[in-house]
Amino acid sequence: MELKKIVFMGTPEFAVPALNALSETRFKPVLCITQPDRPKGRKRKLQPTPVKIAAEQLNIPVIQPEDVNKIETLDQLSEIAPDIIITVAYGGYLKKQIRLLAKFGCINLHPSLLPKYRGPAPINYALFNGDKITGNTIFKIVSEMDSGPIIFQTQTEIEETDCYTTLYKKLSENGTENIIKVLKNIEQNGLVTNKQDHTKVTFSHKLLKEDLLLNWNDTAENIRNRVRGLAEIPGITASFKENRIKIIEIEILDLISQELPGTILDVGKNGIIIVTADKNILLKKVQPAGKGIMTAHAFSLGARIKAEDRFHNGF
Numbered sequence: 001m002e003l004k005k006i007v008f009m010g011t012p013e014f015a016v017p018a019l020n021a022l023s024e025t026r027f028k029p030v031l032c033i034t035q036p037d038r039p040k041g042r043k044r045k046l047q048p049t050p051v052k053i054a055a056e057q058l059n060i061p062v063i064q065p066e067d068v069n070k071i072e073t074l075d076q077l078s079e080i081a082p083d084i085i086i087t088v089a090y091g092g093y094l095k096k097q098i099r100l101l102a103k104f105g106c107i108n109l110h111p112s113l114l115p116k117y118r119g120p121a122p123i124n125y126a127l128f129n130g131d132k133i134t135g136n137t138i139f140k141i142v143s144e145m146d147s148g149p150i151i152f153q154t155q156t157e158i159e160e161t162d163c164y165t166t167l168y169k170k171l172s173e174n175g176t177e178n179i180i181k182v183l184k185n186i187e188q189n190g191l192v193t194n195k196q197d198h199t200k201v202t203f204s205h206k207l208l209k210e211d212l213l214l215n216w217n218d219t220a221e222n223i224r225n226r227v228r229g230l231a232e233i234p235g236i237t238a239s240f241k242e243n244r245i246k247i248i249e250i251e252i253l254d255l256i257s258q259e260l261p262g263t264i265l266d267v268g269k270n271g272i273i274i275v276t277a278d279k280n281i282l283l284k285k286v287q288p289a290g291k292g293i294m295t296a297h298a299f300s301l302g303a304r305i306k307a308e309d310r311f312h313n314g315f
Contacts, residue, residue, distance in 0.1 A: 001190075003183055007082045007102070008060075009033040009068070010051040014172045015088035018109065019051060021176040022086075023058045027183050031080060033073070035091055036064045069095040077101050084186070086179060087141065099141055104191050106141040107151060109179060111171040113137060114153070115201040118146035123167055125204040127229035130221065132158055134167070136175045138182050140193055147201075149193035152182045163231040163249070207234075213314030214238040216262035220252045220279040235287060237314035238262075240303065244314070248293050249285035256280065262311045271296040274311055 008019055008029035022028055032055035037046040055062045065073045068090075074097055077085075085098070085106040099106050112122035114137040126134040135155040142148040156170055185192070214223065214236045227247050230236040235246030257265060259275045266273040272283040283296040288303075299305070 001083075001187060003027060003083045003104075003187055005030050005080055005082045006183075007031045007033065007077065007080065007085045008051075008055075008088075009085060009090040010088040011035045011049045011091045012089050013050045014111075014168060015051050015090075016054045017172050018086075018088050018176045018179055019054050019058070019060075021180060023060065025180060027180065028058075029060055029086075030082070031076075032060045032062045033068060033090070034062060034064055036066055068092050069098060074098065074101070084183070088175070088179075093145075094141055096143065099143075104186060107138055107182065108141050108146075108148075109175045110137045110139065110146055111135075111168075111175065112204070113155065114139060114146060114150060115196045115198060117202055117204040119204040120206050121204040123164060123171065124207060124229045126158065127162070127164060127167065128225050130225050134158055134171070136171055136178050138175075138178055139196075140191065147196060147198070149195050151191065151193050152178055152185070154178055163228045165232045212236055214247055215313050216274070216311060217277050217313075220276045220281050223276055223281060224250055224252055232287075232293060239312045239315055240305070240309075244289045245299075245311075246287040247283065248287055249283075251282040251284060253280045253282055260310070262313070264305060264307055264309045264311065266307055267297075267300045267305050269297050272300055272305060 006027055006029045010019060011034050032051060034049045034051040037048050039045060040047040052062050078101060082102040084104040085102045087106060087108045094106055113135045117125050133155050135153060137150055138152040139150050140148040154174065156174055158167060212230065212234055226236050227250050231248045235248060237244050238247050239245065256278060257275045257280055261275050261277055263275045264272055265275060265280060270282065273280050274283055285293055286296055286299045287293045288299060
């Protein structure tokens with residue numbers, strides 16, 4: 001069966017490559033559903049979602065229901081009678097009426113190897129835990145979050161240089177290829193699935209304010225994992241002379257010092273050496289409040305940092 005009527009649901013930048021790629025194939029969506037415009041920035045001006053911007057550029061009709069499960073949206077979808085609904089980071093719960101609307105139901109792209117890291121922050125958690133492998137899972141949506149049967153899964157290596165920003169981009173681009181493969185497979189073989197192993201479930205939870213605060217009393221490895229898992233956005237925050245500083249990149253050194261965690265041992269062109277609970281770290285990139293990302297050396301010149309000064313925990 002040829003899939004002709006596809007509805008795409010997504011909201012952030014993560015979903016845009018998939019929408020763009022689908023639009024260059026015979027799987028171009030007939031409708032795009034995204035979250036409503038939200039106020040952003042200091043002036044709280046309404047901003048469209050990245051998916052809305054992309055859909056309008058691609059001449060795909062867009063709707064932005066506050067609640068996608070309301071009767072108005074259901075009626076609109078029923079009139080289309082979609083073959084399949086694809087969701088990528090949409091950000092809303094789909095009730096049974098929507099899940100049963102399309103011939104092949106609703107499928108979702110999730111950036112983890114389910115059943116690992118169900119929930120809203122799988123990319124962050126893979127880096128927090130120092131994982132070496134992650135991936136994408138496409139599954140059929142059911143009532144329980146991220147628990148539906150798996151349609152397709154592929155692995156992605158996490159490199160030592162990866163942070164949230166780079167891994168987000170990798171998984172977004174890989175997921176795009178995965179979705180197109182799945183659609184072709186469905187046309188040829190129908191929707192073939194495998195149950196998740198529910199005994200191996202782990203969760204990623206919505207990031208809270210305390211998750212974004214650096215603790216110098218932690219180990220160097222844990223600090224590095226937290227930095228990688230939050231760089232470059234939203235960034236993990238430390239403080240220096242009561243000013244908030246986002247820590248963007250660090251390197252672990254094979255040196256251990258007895259000074260208090262957070263103490264600065266040396267300042268040079270390569271960065272700033274700082275004490276943790278065990279090994280010292282080399283601070284390489286930072287983002288001071290209200291400024292762009294810069295080298296730690298450039299920051300040290302402007303902030304007049306010297307040895308024996310201290311960084312403190314985030315606040």
